[in-house]
Amino acid sequence: MDAMSAGSRDSDTATGAVQTAIDAVYESIASGDLRPGQPIRQETLADQLGLSRQPIREALRMLASDGLLTYRRNVGFCARELSSAELDQAYRLRRLIENEILCGTTDIAPAALTRLRELNTAIADAAARHDLGAVRRLNAEFHFTLFAQSGLDLYVEELRRLWRLTNIYRAIYATDPNTISRIVAEHDAIITALESADLPRLIALHNQHREGTLDALTDRLGATETATATP
Known part of the structure; x- marks a missing residue:
């Protein structure tokens, strides 16, 4: 396998890991398991999904950019609360x-x-x-x-x-x-x-x-x- 093919495979794997994390957090939100304002523990989520922290962080940033999460200083990412x-x-x-x-x-x-x-x-x-x-x-x-x-x-x-x-x-x-x-x-x-x-x-x-x-x-x-x- 050449370097380009290996790099493409690694990229696909990373993208898949991020999507896995996005899907898991979204399901927790949609099911009500994750309540409004509740913090998301990155270590716990990584352990549950068998992923490293990097795709977890990327997934949380993407969900925050979509408005589903907020970031609170000294707390981290939390499920968004709406007034x-x-x-x-x-x-x-x-x-x-x-x-x-x-x-x-x-x-x-x-x-x-x-x-x-x-x-x-x-x-x-x-x-x-x-x-x-x-x-x-x-x-x-x-x-x-x-x-x-x-x-x-x-x-x-x-x-x-x-x-x-x-x-x-x-x-x-x-x-x-x-x-x-x-x-x-x-x-x-x-x-x-x-x-x-x-x-x-x-x-x-x-x-x-x-x-x-x-x-x-x-x-x-x-x-x-x-x-x-x-x-």
Whole structure:
């Protein structure tokens, strides 16, 4: 093997190690294992993943540049905390982008409708098994399967960033069986609006779906902020 080939292989290995670390931290955020403001112990993460500290540091820097982590002096990298005002801003941006995307989804392919039904059934099944990780992943797949029908790839890419930013809070929210039942019922209504190509109703239902989550998150976050501020 020549030096160039060896260097390329080493680079690929390093890139793979960084991505492994990124995926692991992101999963901890999305699942709620890593709480808002919680520090990330680089040594512990390196041991868990069987990696050296260098790809861990690079992964944390990249996640911080994406807004998912913050760096605090004398503490290190921590899961980002959003204030209730910042959470509201993120959801306002989501509303703007998602509504634009939904305008391009009314001519949805039958296969995509079938897939949405399958995913919603799978969400209900996962909830019955108390598999909250599967509920979270399937819910995201449901929405991004719908969004992908618009063909607005740059919009969808930006939307993924906003979803990642707020995942740490949705993980706290989507643990109540009644909440998941409501999510499934609202998904069914969204599918019905898609089937009838009723764009105003589709947008109204999707806004209601999103804002129900925001209201619950804001209530919980506001209560936390009040408790923290109380001497």
